Amino acid sequence: MKTTSPVTSIIAAIGATLITLGNNWKLAGFVLILIAGAIFPLVATGVFTFQITQLLIYAIAIAGLNLLTGFNGQFSLGHSAFYAIGAYVSAVLMTQYEMPFYWTIPVAAVVCFVFGFLFGLPALRLEGIYLALATFALAIATPQILKFKPIEHLTGGVQGLALFNLKPEAPFGLPFDQDQWTFYVTFAVTILMFFIAFSLVNSRSGRAMKAIRDNQIAAKVTGINLSLFKTLTFGMSALFTGVAGSLSALLIAFVAPDSFQITLAIAIFVGMVVGGVGWIPGAFLGGLFILFVPNIAEHIAHGLGWVFDLIRSVVPFFPTVSEQSAKGLTGTVYGVFLILLIYVMPSGLAGLLRLAAERLARARS
Amino acid sequence: MKTKKYGMIPALALGFAVAMAGSAFAQSPGVTDKEIKIGHLNPYSGPASAYGTIGKAIAAYFKMVNAEGGINGRLVNFISYDDSYSPPKSLEQVRKLVESDNVLLVFQPLGTPSNTAIQGYLNGKKVPQLFVATGATKWGNPKKFPWTMGWQPNYQSEGRIYAAYILKNYPNGKIGVLYQNDDYGKDYLKGLKDGLGAKAKTMIVSEQPYEVADPTVDSQIIALKASGADILFNATTPKFAAQSIKKMAEIGWKPVHFLNQVSNSVGGVIKPAGPENADGIFSTGYLKDQNDPQWKDDAGMKKWFAFMDKYYPDGDKTSSFNTYGYTVAQNLHKILLGLGKNVTRDAVMKAAANMKDLDLDLLLPGIKINTSATDFYPIEQQQMMKFNAKENKWEFFGPILSGEVRGS
Numbered sequence: 001m002k003t004t005s006p007v008t009s010i011i012a013a014i015g016a017t018l019i020t021l022g023n024n025w026k027l028a029g030f031v032l033i034l035i036a037g038a039i040f041p042l043v044a045t046g047v048f049t050f051q052i053t054q055l056l057i058y059a060i061a062i063a064g065l066n067l068l069t070g071f072n073g074q075f076s077l078g079h080s081a082f083y084a085i086g087a088y089v090s091a092v093l094m095t096q097y098e099m100p101f102y103w104t105i106p107v108a109a110v111v112c113f114v115f116g117f118l119f120g121l122p123a124l125r126l127e128g129i130y131l132a133l134a135t136f137a138l139a140i141a142t143p144q145i146l147k148f149k150p151i152e153h154l155t156g157g158v159q160g161l162a163l164f165n166l167k168p169e170a171p172f173g174l175p176f177d178q179d180q181w182t183f184y185v186t187f188a189v190t191i192l193m194f195f196i197a198f199s200l201v202n203s204r205s206g207r208a209m210k211a212i213r214d215n216q217i218a219a220k221v222t223g224i225n226l227s228l229f230k231t232l233t234f235g236m237s238a239l240f241t242g243v244a245g246s247l248s249a250l251l252i253a254f255v256a257p258d259s260f261q262i263t264l265a266i267a268i269f270v271g272m273v274v275g276g277v278g279w280i281p282g283a284f285l286g287g288l289f290i291l292f293v294p295n296i297a298e299h300i301a302h303g304l305g306w307v308f309d310l311i312r313s314v315v316p317f318f319p320t321v322s323e324q325s326a327k328g329l330t331g332t333v334y335g336v337f338l339i340l341l342i343y344v345m346p347s348g349l350a351g352l353l354r355l356a357a358e359r360l361a362r363a364r365s
Numbered sequence: 366m367k368t369k370k371y372g373m374i375p376a377l378a379l380g381f382a383v384a385m386a387g388s389a390f391a392q393s394p395g396v397t398d399k400e401i402k403i404g405h406l407n408p409y410s411g412p413a414s415a416y417g418t419i420g421k422a423i424a425a426y427f428k429m430v431n432a433e434g435g436i437n438g439r440l441v442n443f444i445s446y447d448d449s450y451s452p453p454k455s456l457e458q459v460r461k462l463v464e465s466d467n468v469l470l471v472f473q474p475l476g477t478p479s480n481t482a483i484q485g486y487l488n489g490k491k492v493p494q495l496f497v498a499t500g501a502t503k504w505g506n507p508k509k510f511p512w513t514m515g516w517q518p519n520y521q522s523e524g525r526i527y528a529a530y531i532l533k534n535y536p537n538g539k540i541g542v543l544y545q546n547d548d549y550g551k552d553y554l555k556g557l558k559d560g561l562g563a564k565a566k567t568m569i570v571s572e573q574p575y576e577v578a579d580p581t582v583d584s585q586i587i588a589l590k591a592s593g594a595d596i597l598f599n600a601t602t603p604k605f606a607a608q609s610i611k612k613m614a615e616i617g618w619k620p621v622h623f624l625n626q627v628s629n630s631v632g633g634v635i636k637p638a639g640p641e642n643a644d645g646i647f648s649t650g651y652l653k654d655q656n657d658p659q660w661k662d663d664a665g666m667k668k669w670f671a672f673m674d675k676y677y678p679d680g681d682k683t684s685s686f687n688t689y690g691y692t693v694a695q696n697l698h699k700i701l702l703g704l705g706k707n708v709t710r711d712a713v714m715k716a717a718a719n720m721k722d723l724d725l726d727l728l729l730p731g732i733k734i735n736t737s738a739t740d741f742y743p744i745e746q747q748q749m750m751k752f753n754a755k756e757n758k759w760e761f762f763g764p765i766l767s768g769e770v771r772g773s
Contacts, residue, residue, distance in 0.1 A: 047464040051457065144576055147546055158547040160452075160478065164485030252453045253485060258478040258547065259452045261578050263411065294454075298409075298447050328417050330447050331410040 037187045041180040049179045050251070051291060056190045057247045058287035062271040063197050063280055064240025070278030071201055072233040073213030075128060078135030079268045081142040082112050082238040084260035086245025088146065091161040091255040092154050101168050101250055105189065108246035109239050116238020120231035139265040143257035160256025167253055186247050193240060197280050200236065209233055241268070274341060276350020285349040289341075297333035304329060393709035395469030401701065401708060402442045403427070404462030406474040406483075411449030412577050415603040415633055416475055418680060419498065420445050422690025423473065425677035426698070432676075436701045439708070444468060450475075450577075452482035459483045463492050470495050470713055472697060473516075477501045477548050480513075488512045493713050496693050496743070500627070501552055505741035507718070512710075514717055514741045516693055520549060520600075520625070523649055523747065524556020526766050527623045530647070530749065531568075531596060532561065535621060539570045541594030543585055543609060545601055546574035553600035553625055570594050575605060583612050590618040599624045603633050610638035610646075622646045626747070629759065631656050632683030635752065644754035649766075651747040652688050652727045656758040665726030692727045696734065696743070699723065731765045 014035065041049045061083055068074050089111050090104035099107075119138065126134050146155050155161070168185075170176040176184065200206050208229050211219040220226055249255050267290045275286030345352040395402035407420030427443040430436060444466050448455040455474065462468045463486075470493035474480050477499045487494040488510050496516035497504050500523070504515030531538060542557070544550035554572070558565040571592035573585035582605050589597065590613075597620040599609060606628035613619070622645070628634045629648040653660045660666040669691055673682055680687050700716045701708065720743065723734035732746045746767050750759040 045464060047457075047460040050460055054453070054457065140576075140578070143578070144546070158478075158551060160481065162481065162485060164489065248453065252456055252482065254452060254456070254482040256452055256478045256481065258450070258476075258577070259482075261412075261451070263449070263451065263578075294447075294449075327409050327421065327445070327447070328414070331414075 034191075037184075037191075041176070041183040046177070046179045049183050053179075053183045053186045053251050054248075055284070055287045055291050056186050057244045057251065058268070058271060058290055059283040060190055060193050060247070061241045061244035061268050062275060062283040062286045063194065064237045064244065065268050065272045066275075066277065066280065066283060067197065067200070067209075067240065068233055068237035069272060070276075071206065071213060072209045072230065074123065074230065074234065075132040076135040076237070077132050077262075077265050077269060078138035078142075079237075079241045080260050080262065080265035081135075081138045082116060082241040083245035083248070083264060083268070084142050084146065084255075084257075085115055085238075086112050086242030087249040087255045087260070088155060088161075088245075089242070090246040090249040091163060094163055094166050094249075095156075095161050096154060101166070102185075105243060105246050108242050112242025112245075113235045113239040115242075117231050117235035119238070120234030123234060124227050124230055136262070136265075139262045143260055146257040146260070156256075158257060160254060160259075163249065163253040163255075167250065182251055185250065189243060189247060193243060194280065197240070201280065205229070205232075270338065274338075274348050276348035276353075279348075279350035282348060282350040289349075293337055294330070294334055297337060298327070298330045301329040301333045302327050304333075393469060393711075394467045396439070396708045399439060400442050401436060401439045402444060402466060402468040403697070404459070404466060404468035404471045405443060405445040406448045406455055406458055406462075406471070406479065407445060408450040408475060409447040411451065412604075413450040413476060413602065416498070416686065418633075418684060418686045419473070419475070419690040422677055422680060422687045423694040425680070426672070426691055426694035429672055429676045430698060436698065437705055448474070448479055450479065452478045455479035456482050456486065459486065463487070463490060468492075469708065470710060472496060473498050473693060475499065480504070484510055484513055491710060493710055493717070495713070495717060496697065498693075499549065501548055507739060507741045512714060514714075514736075514743070516696070516743050517689075518626070518649075518651060518744050518747050519742065520552035520627075521556035521559070522745065522767075523626055524553045524558075524598075524600075525560035526649055526747065526749065527598060527647070528557050528560020531623075532564070535596055538568060538596040538621065539592075539594045540568050540596045540598055541571045541573070541589035541592055541620065542569060542598045543573050543575070543582065543589060543601055543605075544598075545605070546576055549602075549627075550574065550600045553598075557598055575601075577602070579605075581605075581612075582609050585609075586612040586618070587616065590616060594620055596621045597623065599628075601625070601628055603628045603630065607634045607638040610634070610642050614639065614642035624648045626650060629750075630683075630685040631757065631759070632681040633686055635757075636683060640752075640754045640757050643752050646752040648750055648752070648759065649747040650685075650750050650759065650761065651729055651732050651744055652685065652692060653729055654685070654750075654759045654761075655688055656683055657760070658756075658758070668726055688727050692725050695725050696723070699725075729761070729765070 040052065061079065065076060065079050068076055086108040089108040090101065093099040093104045093107060094101060123131050123134065147158050167178055169178065170181040208224045211222065211224060212226060212229055216226060271286030271290045274289045275282030405420060405423065407417060408414055409417040409420065424443050424445055427441040431440045435441060444462060446458040446462065448458050459471055462471055471487060472495050474483060474494065475498035480497045480499055484494060491512055494513040496514060500517050500520040502519045502521050504513055531540065542554060544554050561568055571589055571594055573589055575582045575585055582601065586609055599606060599622060601609060606624060624646050626649045629650065635643045653663065653666055655666060655669065669688060672691060673680055673687065677687065700713065703716055704712050718736050718738050718741065720734050720736045729748055732744065734743045736743050746765050748761050748765050749763050750761045753760050
């Protein structure tokens, strides 16, 4: 122990910090997350880093939708629109105005907030499923608007905009490749966004949002400005999703109308429901689901070939299904997953975790 | 403790020797003495899932190759992922292919937007993006993207072929256009307009776009009929092509109908639309039609039927996607065969850019595949054909046409 290597000193530092944080488990958890985030891209493969970056981006978008639906009771099937706007603001600013990527994030956030706020105004008159339908229309219209001729010189029309050569390198000569650096940027923004989300829902405004969700008339009686809070929530929700879109432009390095079809809006919605409506950390579980379950479903579908062979050996008139054709069942397997999940955990993974925690607490007492 | 330390040395040396031996053979990623890994993307789900059967036919083809002993002693490990026609998903899946599965090349990714999303990545990594399944004109640009190559005739040249036919046979026609609102549809429209030249403005009376996510094209068909058009130029993907043919029959509209080659599958489009509704439709082709009795005794066609029976028995034997998949897979097979033992990414690209009068089982007689270091458009010839409902098949007519259009 004459000379301390950097590794041991770092471990010692972490240990010391942990001891001081011993009583404050929230802060300790936060520090742990920071350390995990810092180390992760250094040890993970490039493609896994890419996937986890995508997961964080989905989580931000899902958290945005959750603010609107879970905490304010307004439905949206159109969040792909704000995701697209965020992505396009970044892409257009980078390609047409040569703005560095980092500065396009706040611009995308502001633009999406304004769009969301404005969309929230007519949404005031729509409730429940009618609002869902109106936002659905927004999601359908967005890819078409992006191809609209008069703005084609900005958006690149159907061809979209390729940003391969504009991805920022790590600054100050830091020894990170693009995957690692994109992860760090996304990770930092994710922490900031979730900090904002937690602060928001635990603030006075957050309580007002929840009061509106639970009982509008009662909320109004207590002096809450309904229209202001509902439109502001719509704006904040769009802002979150727009920031996610902006980060996705960085990660994918290509934006095109086909990337923002209605399926994306549905994926964000599914992510929210699976993660748990009205529970912020559920966004990560939701992101995990919409990112990985389709891949898992694909593997399972691919492996179904032998199941059909087995059935055919018992039921001779069962049609021949080759291994390749079983692959076409990916969507079906995904659907089965979804149905099972909603059946087993009607309040999402959040509900399951809460239930488990309650059982555990009861068992202890 | 010391013995343990020294015990490591022989092991290290052995590892080093193995590594050296490996590098001596100059083995490329995805290639071992026993195996060649080929990566593939296809929309098995989502709005373009009708194309899924192409991927299945290709997988079946390589199964056949393996059953017959592989390629120069190596078996093909064909890894195919679903990208559901979504560009971000394509990028995720292609990265998995290149970085986790370590494939030699990425074969036949389908769709113009998806291929654009992965083009920068694959060219940056110097991984062949070979024979992309899209006819957009931009894929043949070896100067900027030396690792990307198309395969099928491009959409613009096909549009020009129809334009020439219309000008010759229906000079006073009123043309209505139905097209998919993306660069695939717009490429066709551009080819048609370029081919019509100055007459495009007066001859085209209505242009009706639709979105790939639209449920139907019914309203567009009604609008086209109302425009008074007597010629329909139909640049749609399979699902919409079938819908449009059906809807036209329902409302009793019978224009001269030019259907793009993308959707002329008898099994995938004509059958669901009702063959009786498709009588007299014009299209172009470059592959032999398996539903046409004139190829009944053709050696190549016989091979294809035997292949379908044995390796893809539940595949649709009337679908042109399955002849397409077989043929494009055969082209890759021939390239890899020609490389012998020296299979590297570089060698694959060089061979692909040096195909001379290559003939494949199902290409129409007279159509040959040619490429060079500056010509990344493998198939540039096609022939016109007309659908005969009575016999449920396409009938070829006229000469082999070349509508060469080069992208910038």
